[in-house]
Every structure is written in structure tokens, then in C-alpha cells.
Amino acid sequence: MNWLPPALSTYAADIDRIFYVILVITGIIFVAVEVTLIVFMIKYRGREGRKAYYIEGNTKAEVIWTVTPAIIVLALAFASQDVWSRLKNPDRFPSDALTFSVEAKQFEWNFTYPGIDGVLGNGDDFTIRNQLHLPVGQPVVVHTSSIDVIHSFFIPVFRIKQDIVPGMVIPVWFEATETGEFELACAELCGLGHYRMRARVFVHSQEDFASWMAEQS
Amino acid sequence: MATVEAVAGQMAHAHHDDRSFLRRYIFSTDHKMIGIQFLFACLFFLLVGGLLAMLIRWQVAFPGKPLPFGGIFPETMAPNGIILPEFYNALVTMHGTFMIFFAIMPLLVGVYANYLIPLKLGAPDMAFPRLNMMSFWLFVSSGIIMLASFFVEGGPSAAGWTVYAPLSAVPEYSGVSAGQQLWIVSIVFFAASSLLGSVNYITTVINMRAPGMTLFRMPLSIWSLFITAILALLAVPILAGALVMLLFDQTIGTTFFLPEHGGQPLLWQHLFWFFGHPEVYILILPAMGMVSDIIANGSRKPIFGYHSMVFAIAGIAFLGWIVWGHHMFQSGMNPLLGTSFMVSTMAIAVPTAIKVCNWLATMWRGNIQFHTPMLNATAFVAMFTVGGLSGIFMASNSLDIFIHDTYFIVAHIHYVLFGGSLFAIFAAIYFWYPKMFGRMMNETWGKVHFALTFVFYNLVFFPMHIIGIGGHMRRIYDPTQYTFMQPMQPMNRFITISAFLLFVSQIPFVINFFWSLFKGKKAEINPWRDNGLEWTVPSPPAHGNFEITPTVYRGPYEFSSPEVDEDFLPQTTPLNGDRRTAPEQVPGD
Numbered sequence: 001m002n003w004l005p006p007a008l009s010t011y012a013a014d015i016d017r018i019f020y021v022i023l024v025i026t027g028i029i030f031v032a033v034e035v036t037l038i039v040f041m042i043k044y045r046g047r048e049g050r051k052a053y054y055i056e057g058n059t060k061a062e063v064i065w066t067v068t069p070a071i072i073v074l075a076l077a078f079a080s081q082d083v084w085s086r087l088k089n090p091d092r093f094p095s096d097a098l099t100f101s102v103e104a105k106q107f108e109w110n111f112t113y114p115g116i117d118g119v120l121g122n123g124d125d126f127t128i129r130n131q132l133h134l135p136v137g138q139p140v141v142v143h144t145s146s147i148d149v150i151h152s153f154f155i156p157v158f159r160i161k162q163d164i165v166p167g168m169v170i171p172v173w174f175e176a177t178e179t180g181e182f183e184l185a186c187a188e189l190c191g192l193g194h195y196r197m198r199a200r201v202f203v204h205s206q207e208d209f210a211s212w213m214a215e216q217s
Numbered sequence: 218m219a220t221v222e223a224v225a226g227q228m229a230h231a232h233h234d235d236r237s238f239l240r241r242y243i244f245s246t247d248h249k250m251i252g253i254q255f256l257f258a259c260l261f262f263l264l265v266g267g268l269l270a271m272l273i274r275w276q277v278a279f280p281g282k283p284l285p286f287g288g289i290f291p292e293t294m295a296p297n298g299i300i301l302p303e304f305y306n307a308l309v310t311m312h313g314t315f316m317i318f319f320a321i322m323p324l325l326v327g328v329y330a331n332y333l334i335p336l337k338l339g340a341p342d343m344a345f346p347r348l349n350m351m352s353f354w355l356f357v358s359s360g361i362i363m364l365a366s367f368f369v370e371g372g373p374s375a376a377g378w379t380v381y382a383p384l385s386a387v388p389e390y391s392g393v394s395a396g397q398q399l400w401i402v403s404i405v406f407f408a409a410s411s412l413l414g415s416v417n418y419i420t421t422v423i424n425m426r427a428p429g430m431t432l433f434r435m436p437l438s439i440w441s442l443f444i445t446a447i448l449a450l451l452a453v454p455i456l457a458g459a460l461v462m463l464l465f466d467q468t469i470g471t472t473f474f475l476p477e478h479g480g481q482p483l484l485w486q487h488l489f490w491f492f493g494h495p496e497v498y499i500l501i502l503p504a505m506g507m508v509s510d511i512i513a514n515g516s517r518k519p520i521f522g523y524h525s526m527v528f529a530i531a532g533i534a535f536l537g538w539i540v541w542g543h544h545m546f547q548s549g550m551n552p553l554l555g556t557s558f559m560v561s562t563m564a565i566a567v568p569t570a571i572k573v574c575n576w577l578a579t580m581w582r583g584n585i586q587f588h589t590p591m592l593n594a595t596a597f598v599a600m601f602t603v604g605g606l607s608g609i610f611m612a613s614n615s616l617d618i619f620i621h622d623t624y625f626i627v628a629h630i631h632y633v634l635f636g637g638s639l640f641a642i643f644a645a646i647y648f649w650y651p652k653m654f655g656r657m658m659n660e661t662w663g664k665v666h667f668a669l670t671f672v673f674y675n676l677v678f679f680p681m682h683i684i685g686i687g688g689h690m691r692r693i694y695d696p697t698q699y700t701f702m703q704p705m706q707p708m709n710r711f712i713t714i715s716a717f718l719l720f721v722s723q724i725p726f727v728i729n730f731f732w733s734l735f736k737g738k739k740a741e742i743n744p745w746r747d748n749g750l751e752w753t754v755p756s757p758p759a760h761g762n763f764e765i766t767p768t769v770y771r772g773p774y775e776f777s778s779p780e781v782d783e784d785f786l787p788q789t790t791p792l793n794g795d796r797r798t799a800p801e802q803v804p805g806d
Contacts, residue, residue, distance in 0.1 A: 003683055003686040003687055004686055004687070004688075005687060005688050005701060014615075015615055015616055015618065015619055018613055018615055018616045019610070019616055019619075019686070022609055022610050022613060022616065023610075025609075026606040026607070026609055026610070029602075029606060030602065030603065030606055033573060033577070033598075033599075033602045034599055034602070036577050037577060037580070037595065037598060037599055040577065040580040040581055040583075040585070041580070041585060041587075041595065044516070044580060044581065044582055044583045044584065044585050045585050045587070046517070046584045046585050046586045046587070047584065050584050051517070051584060051777045051784055052516060052517040052518040052582060052583045052584040052776060052777040052784065053518065053581075053582035053583075053777070054518070054519065054776075054777045054778055054779055055518070055519070055521070055582075056519045056521070056522075056523065056774075057521050057522040057523065057524075057525070057575075057578075058521075058522075058578075061574075061578065062522050062525050062571065062574075062575070065570055065571060065574040066525075066567060066570070066571055068570075069566050069567050069569075069570035070564075070566075070567045072566075073563035073564065073566045073567070073609065073612075074560075074563065076563060076609065076612075076613060077559050077560050077563045077612075077613075079613075080559060080613040080614055080615045080616065081556060081559070081614075081615075083615035084552070084555055084556065084559070084614045084615040084618075085552065085556070087615065087618060088552035088555065088618075089552045089553070106390065148383065148387075148390055149381075149383050149384040149387075149390050150381055150383070150384065150482060152547065152622060154622075154688075154690070156619075156688035156701060157701075159618060159619045160618060161547050161618050161619065161621055161622070162547055162549070163547050163548045163549050164549075165482050165483060165548070165549045166383060166475075166476045166482060167476025167480075167481065167482065168476075168483075168549055170549045182701075183699055183700060183701055185690055185699060187621070187622040187623075187690050188381075188622060189306065189309075189376070189377045189381075189384070189692045190384060191306075191375075191384060191390055191391055191392070192301075192302040192303040192306060192375070192391075192392060193302065194302075194306070194692065194693070194694070195302060195693045195694035195695050195696075195698055196695070196698050198698060198699060
């Protein structure tokens with residue numbers, strides 16, 4: 001049984017690993033707390049003529065259950081930090097990336113591709129609605145913008161999500177590891193058509209992508 | 218001392234109650250009656266929020282199928298009983314709005330801060346009884362305005378309960394104009410009501426404690442309500458201010474949150490969550506406090522680590538101010554901020570863990586009485602733990618990239634606010650009902666209600682974690698639009714059927730609540746053999762509460778004390794030697 005969608009970007013497995021680490025740690029704590037609770041409820045259930053043990057606290061025990069969670073959560077924060085900054089900090093984006101842009105509006109995605117010269121803003125750019133085409137094994141940076149409300153750029157199999165804010169241009173990067181057709185969703189409530197603000201993601205082989213790009217421009 | 222004399226003066230009225238019906242039940246200034254008024258109003262809004270949830274669940278599980286009884290909705294909402302996308306967004310928005318602002322928050326604060334603070338501190342009433350009455354009627358007005366928004370052209374707000382701009386600010390974007398304005402006006406009224414309440418609670422706690430009731434002899438319920446009132450006093454005005462800016466953007470052409478003329482949509486989110494995260498603790502801290510009282514009572518043991526419990530409440534409240542950015546990891550704010558907000562958010566796990574461990578340690582070697590309030594309180598501990606742990610997933614900024622805005626967050630918030638707050642509210646209702654109404658609720662039906670609610674609640678919300686991890690977005694009108702979500706439809710139908718059963722499971726509670734008002738067993742003064750001051754006066758207490766201002770000799774959790782034969786020792790019972798040592802004055806003077 002696999003709950004998570006397939007992991008098809010270079011960093012998807014890193015995010016999944018954080019998920020499983022937190023799942024194991026919280027799972028252990030969950031079982032420990034619930035089992036303790038149930039055992040106490042059975043073992044110390046009220047009985048006639050018995051009196052509870054009178055105790056108001058224990059400093060040593062309280063120090064232990066203050067310090068232990070502090071160490072665990074700090075470790076988790078450190079473990080999360082590198083993936084976060086690799087994904088979201090533009091200074092650490094891959095330098096050899098293809099650059100596309102997307103303009104979101106109610107309720108569609110308009111992707112602009114650089115054409116064969118590989119540079120946005122020169123004459124051979126072209127725009128396609130609701131289709132994101134990219135080559136496998138090649139980092140892609142998408143500059144996102146919105147002309148109306150906030151949308152959110154979400155490709156589950158790549159494990160990437162980024163809100164798109166009108167008035168801002170926010171870069172998003174990913175590198176696909178497998179070819180195929182996937183889905184891009186809007187993840188931020190954006191109006192009555194939010195639920196169908198969907199785009200298809202086509203991951204091509206490098207050669208197929210090059211010929212597709214040439215065909216379009 | 219002046220306070221005590223003023224109190225004594227008011228006591229004269231306690232003996233004969235010659236207030237008219239109107240002054241007694243409708244425009245009452247008695248904190249107990251206001252608490253009860255809040256209780257009835259909030260239970261009504263809880264029902265409204267629950268009904269909206271049923272409509273949401275129907276649509277998610279059976280998109281495009283006509284609602285049973287759908288004919289009652291107008292063409293603009295659900296033609297032929299089929300819910301429209303814009304109506305679905307309105308349902309989602311109003312479910313969150315009613316549950317957070319009109320059910321959970323006032324159930325905790327409006328009802329129990331009002332009812333418990335004067336009674337538990339030995340005061341005859343609130344510091345400002347008329348402000349208190351005004352607070353209630355502002356709340357009612359705000360609820361009526363919010364309900365009215367269903368009946369205006371365009372329907373109620375459909376921008377989510379967080380009303381993110383620009384969707385909320387520009388009517389063309391959401392298709393809602395008057396409804397959104399009514400939403401704003403309603404919440405501004407609500408904010409005023411909340412402010413008046415907070416001022417009252419804080420003043421009462423500081424100035425009106427009975428002699429001997431030092432701060433560190435206050436029950437944790439009062440500590441948490443006190444700290445919650447401080448949070449509300451500081452947080453709610455931020456929301457009110459931001460809402461007025463939003464209203465201006467929508468009506469008179471300002472652009473605080475619109476990018477066209479230099480406004481900034483993210484400013485709305487910063488303001489909203491700077492209020493919104495303290496708000497989350499407003500919704501849980503009083504629950505923690507009341508559960509602490511009930512667990513100590515049910516375990517017949519002092520609360521374990523009373524002082525660390527107080528400091529944990531204060532710690533959570535303080536940290537609540539510096540974590541709001543974790544709602545905004547993916548919002549487009551500077552990613553460097555994501556790191557600092559992750560660390561401060563993770564830090565909240567520490568005081569939270571202290572509380573859970575102390576509750577468990579309170580039950581350790583206890584003599585646990587499984588009355589209905591105790592069952593609900595233990596369910597709080599069990600379920601809040603799940604909600605707390607699932608919070609760690611989202612506190613990790615990198616994992617949050619994937620699970621943000623999915624059903625995982627929906628599962629999380631419901632484990633905290635239903636599994637946590639609402640179980641605590643049920644515990645509190647069952648526990649203080651005899652004091653409020655002078656009659657006991659039926660224990661058997663209380664246990665039936667608890668068992669059904671506990672089972673179906675978990676069947677509804679636990680699977681949401683799983684579909685959330687599968688990438689299922691929240692607030693999606695028709696999940697079958699996406700190929701990757703189609704395999705989750707059986708789970709969605711399972712959740713929906715469980716939700717209907719959860720809703721039906723509340724019928725025993727409703728019947729029990731109203732039946733017991735008239736037919737319940739007469740309540741004794743102290744049916745739970747508790748130590749609090751409210752259990753030393755008749756059930757229900759007379760206007761003015763205490764015939765003689767009580768003197769307090771000890772903290773509230775002296776259960777199974779070796780000093781007495783019984784397993785409880787009320788705060789007001791003097792033991793040998795207590796008379797000499799009891800403080801003569803209200804502490805803090």
C-alpha cells in the first residue's frame with residue numbers, strides 16, 4: 001500500500017524521506033501515549049475504598065519530558081532545513097535550468113516557452129494553455145505570476161507547491177526523473193472554477209522535447 | 218480591600234431576587250445567565266456549522282448527485298438539489314466561519330469564562346456586568362448578520378474562512394459582493410463582543426478574587442481562560458483593523474491588498490495570521506484548562522506539576538505570537554523566513570508535550586472515575602495528541618511543500634478543534650451542567666453519546682490524513698476532475714457516510730440536554746465531589762453567587778489528601794491551623 005503519489009522529481013524522495021522520518025517518530029510517540037493512557041485507565045480504574053496516590057509533581061520527570069521533545073523537534077527542524085532551502089531559495093536553484101513562465105488566471109494556466117533560442121522575451125516565445133511540457137533529466141525554472149487572485153502551483157508527483165501571488169513573480173524549479181503525463185493542480189481556493197483549474201504535465205525525453213520545441217516555434 | 222467591600226454591598230441583593238423576567242433571562246447582567254445564553258446560542262451555531270459540513274461532505278462524496286431534500290435550496294445555490302460550485306465554496310467558507318467564530322471560540326470563552334471565572338474565584342459577578350451583557354448581544358447581532366448573508370444576492374462569502382485577498386476584496390473575482398461585506402461587518406461586531414468579554418475576564422481575575430485565592434491557587438481552567446483573554450485582547454483588534462482595510466478595498470477603492478496600485482496581497486495574510494495563530498490557541502487553551510480540572514477530579518489526584526502546567530499555558534500563549542508564518546510557508550514570502558518560523562513552530566511541541574505528560578501522570582496511580590465528563594476529557598488527551606503530532610508534519614517547512622492545502626491539514630485542524638476542543642466542550646457541558654441548571658444529565662445516554670461520537674469522529678477524520686498524503690487538495694468541489702484523485706473516491710464516500718453517522722450521533726446529546734433541563738435528577742451542591750468554590754453554593758447558585766464571601770485556604774486539586782479521610786478537600790474548608798495562616802487580604806493588593 002502506497003499512500004504517497006509516485007515520486008518523480010529529483011527532490012521528491014528527499015521530501016518523502018522527511019515524511020517517513022516524522023511518521024516513525026510521531027508514530028512511536030503516538031503509540032506510547034495512547035498505550036500509557038489505556039493502561040492507566042484500566043490499571044487505575046476507580047475501586048471502592050481505595051484512595052489515589054497523593055503526589056503533586058516530580059521535577060526530575062518533568063525535566064525529562066521537557067528536554068526530550070525539545071531535542072527531537074530541533075533535530076527535525078535541522079533535518080528539514082536543507083531540502084527547504086534547496087527547493088525554495090532562488091540563490092540555490094540549479095544554474096543550468098531551462099526557463100519558462102506561467103501566468104495563472106481564473107481558471108487557467110498559460111505557459112510561455114522560450115522557443116528554440118532558449119531565452120524568454122525574444123521573438124520566438126510561444127504560449128500554450130493548460131499544458132506544461134518539459135524534458136526529463138533537465139532542471140526547469142518556471143517564473144509564476146497571476147493576473148487576478150492567488151493561485152497555487154501544485155504538481156503532486158514532483159512534490160512541489162508554490163502559491164502564485166498577483167503583483168509578484170515567484171520562481172519554482174523542478175527536475176523530472178521519468179517521462180509520462182501527469183497533473184498540475186491549483187491548490188489555493190481561487191473562485192468558483194477552482195476545482196477544475198487543472199493542467200496536464202508532459203515529461204518528454206530530451207530528444208522529443210527538442211523536436212516538440214522546434215515544431216512549436 | 219475596596220473590592221471586597223463593594224462585593225459585600227452587592228451581596229445584599231443575593232437574598233431576594235425581584236428582577237423582572239426580562240432582566241432575569243433576556244437582558245440579564247448576571248454572569249451565569251449570560252454564560253447560559255451563550256451556551257444556547259453557540260449550540261445553535263454548532264448545529265448550523267454541522268449541517269453545512271453535511272452538505273460539503275455530500276458534494277465531495279457524490280459530486281453532481283442531487284441532495285436529498287435538496288429542493289429547499291433556491292436555483293442560485295442548488296438547482297434541482299445539485300450543489301453549484303459557487304455554493305460549495307460558500308459552504309466551505311461558512312462552515313469554517315460558524316465553527317470557529319460562532320461555536321468553538323464562544324463555547325469556550327463566552328460560556329465558560331463567563332460562567333466559571335466569578336464562581337471559581339469567589340466573586341459575586343463580573344467586574345463589568347453591563348459590558349458583559351453588551352458583549353453577549355453584540356455576539357448575537359454578529360451571528361444574525363452572518364446568517365443574513367445567506368439571503369442576499371450572490372450568497373454568503375465564498376473566499377474561505379481566511380478570506381484571502383484579492384479573492385475576497387474584488388467582487389468580480391468571487392461573484393460575491395454583499396455577502397462578503399456582511400461577513401466583514403459581522404466579524405467586526407464579533408471582535409467588539411470578544412474585546413468587551415476579554416476586558417471583563419482580565420479585570421475580574423486580577424481584582425475580584427476572594428481572600429486567600431492567590432494566583433497560584435487558581436484552577437487551571439481559570440488560568441487558561443485568563444491567558445486566553447489576554448491573547449484575545451491583543452489579537453482580535455488586529456483582525457478588526459485588517460477587516461476594515463479589506464472593506465475599504467472592496468467598497469471605497471483603496472488598494473491595501475490589491476497589487477494594481479502598490480498594495481500587497483501577502484499583507485492580508487500576515488495580518489490575518491498574526492491574529493489567526495493566537496486565535497488557534499484561543500480555541501485550545503481553555504479546553505486544556507477545563508480538561509485539567511476534570512482529569513484531576515476524575516483521577517481523584519492533584520494535577521501533576523501544577524506550576525509547570527501554568528507555565529506551559531503561558532509558554533504556548535507567548536510562542537503563539539511568533540509562529541504565524543507557518544501558515545504561509547508556500548505563500549511566496551521570503552524563504553529565509555520559512556526557517557525561522559519552522560524553528561519557533563517546532564518549539565511549541567515542548568510546552569504541549571509537558572501538558573500531555575502531566576495529564577498522563579495525573580492519571581497514574583489515581584482512582585479513576587469514568588463519569589461522562591472524565592470520558593470526554595480522556596478522549597481530549599488521546600485525540601489532541603494526534604492533532605499535536607500531525608502538526609509536526611506541517612511544521613517541517615519542506616514536507617509542508619507537499620501537504621500544505623491538502624486534506625492532511627483538514628485532518629489536523631479537526632483533530633485539534635473537534636478531537637481536542639469539542640471533546641473538552643462536551644466534558645465541560647456534562648461536568649458543569651448540574652451547577653448551571655440544577656439537574657444532572659443522564660449518565661447512560663451521556664456515555665452512549667460519547668462512545669458513538671468517539672468512534673465516528675475517528676472514522677471521519679483519520680482517513681483524511683491518508684488522502685491528504687495522497688495529495689488530495691482541500692476545498693475541491695469535484696475531486697473526480699483529477700485522475701490522480703479518482704482512486705480516493707471510495708475513501709471520500711466512507712468519510713461522508715461516517716460524517717452522517719457522526720451527525721446523527723449527536724441526537725442523544727440534544728435529547729439528553731433538553732430532557733434533563735426538566736426531568737433530570739435534581740443535582741446536589743457538589744455531585745462530582747470537587748474542590749472548587751462553585752461546588753460550595755446551591756445548584757444553580759443564586760444571583761450574587763455567595764452569601765458570604767468565601768475564604769480560600771489551598772489550591773483546587775487537593776484530591777486524596779492524606780490530611781483528610783475523604784478523597785477531596787474543598788478550597789474553602791479550613792483545617793486545623795488554617796485560620797491562622799490564611800491571608801487576611803486579597804492577595805496582590
